[in-house]
Amino acid sequence: MLEARSVNLHYGAAQALRGVSMVAEAGKITCILGRNGVGKTSLLRALTGHQPISGGSIVFDGQEIERLRPYERARRGIAYVPQGRDVFPLLTVEENLHTGYAPLKRAQRYVPEEVFDLFPVLADMMRRRGGDLSGGQQQQLAIGRALVMRPKILLLDEPTEGIQPSIIKDIGRAITYLRDTAKMAIVLVEQYFDFAHELGDRFAVMDRGSVVFSCGRDDMDEGALRRALAI
Numbered sequence: 001m002l003e004a005r006s007v008n009l010h011y012g013a014a015q016a017l018r019g020v021s022m023v024a025e026a027g028k029i030t031c032i033l034g035r036n037g038v039g040k041t042s043l044l045r046a047l048t049g050h051q052p053i054s055g056g057s058i059v060f061d062g063q064e065i066e067r068l069r070p071y072e073r074a075r076r077g078i079a080y081v082p083q084g085r086d087v088f089p090l091l092t093v094e095e096n097l098h099t100g101y102a103p104l105k106r107a108q109r110y111v112p113e114e115v116f117d118l119f120p121v122l123a124d125m126m127r128r129r130g131g132d133l134s135g136g137q138q139q140q141l142a143i144g145r146a147l148v149m150r151p152k153i154l155l156l157d158e159p160t161e162g163i164q165p166s167i168i169k170d171i172g173r174a175i176t177y178l179r180d181t182a183k184m185a186i187v188l189v190e191q192y193f194d195f196a197h198e199l200g201d202r203f204a205v206m207d208r209g210s211v212v213f214s215c216g217r218d219d220m221d222e223g224a225l226r227r228a229l230a231i
C-alpha cells in the first residue's frame with residue numbers, strides 16, 4: 001500500500017531522516033515509536049509531501065509518488081491528522097468537516113454517516129466553533145475531517161497527546177474499526193506506549209532519524225521493543 005524506501009530528509013544542512021524504510025498495509029496498524037525529536041513527524045511529512053525528501057522513494061499502490069504535491073497525494077487517498085490537530089478555530093465543526101471535501105468529486109461531497117457513528121459528539125456540536133471544543137473533541141474532529149476524504153490510508157501524529165482517558169478509548173475504538181471494518185491502512189505515531197501496544201500490528205522504533213528496531217505483533221519481543229525505546 002504505502003512504502004518508504006531508504007528515505008532521507010534534510011532541513012537545510014540538518015538531516016532529520018537517514019535511510020528510513022517502512023511499509024503500511026491495508027487492514028493493519030503500523031506504529032512509529034520513539035522519543036521527542038527522532039524524526040517521527042518528519043517521516044509523516046515526507047509521506048504526505050509536506051516536506052520534500054532528499055533521497056530514496058515513496059511508493060503508493062505500486063507507483064512512486066515522492067514528486068507529487070500534498071493535494072495530489074490526498075486525492076489518491078492519503079489522509080493526515082497532524083500533531084496538534086490543526087482544527088480551524090473560527091470555523092464551525094460543520095465547516096471544518098467540509099474542508100475535507102477539497103480532494104473529492106462533487107458527488108462525494110457529503111459527510112459519511114460513519115463519522116458521526118464513530119464520534120457522536122461531532123453531530124451534537126455542528127454549529128460550535130472548532131476553537132471552542134476541548135482538546136479531545138478537536139482530535140475527534142481532526143480524525144473526522146480526514147475521514148470525510150474517504151482515505152485509503154490514515155496517518156495519525158500522536159492522537160492521544162494531552163487527551164483525557166475516556167476520549168483516548170473512543171479514538172482507540174475508532175482506529176480499530178477503521179482497520180478491521182473499513183480495511184484502512186493506518187500509520188500511528190505515538191509516544192504513549194500502552195496505546196500503541198494495544199492497537200499495533202507492526203512496530204518501528206526510530207532514533208536519530210533512523211529506524212533502529214522493528215517487529216510484528218506475532219513475533220514481538222516486548223522486552224526488546226521497550227529496550228529499543230529506552231535507548
Ligand SMILES: Nc1ncnc2c1ncn2[C@@H]1O[C@H](COP(=O)(O)OP(=O)(O)OP(=O)(O)O)[C@@H](O)[C@H]1O
Nearest residue numbers: 011014016034035036037038039040041042043083
Ligand atoms: N521545520 C524544521 N526546521 C528545522 N529542523 C526541524 C524542523 N522540523 C523538525 N526539525 C528537526 O528535525 C528533527 C526531527 O524532528 P521531528 O519533529 O520529525 O521529530 P519527532 O520524533 O516527531 O519529535 P516530536 O515527538 O517532538 O514531534 C529534530 O531534530 C527537529 O529539531
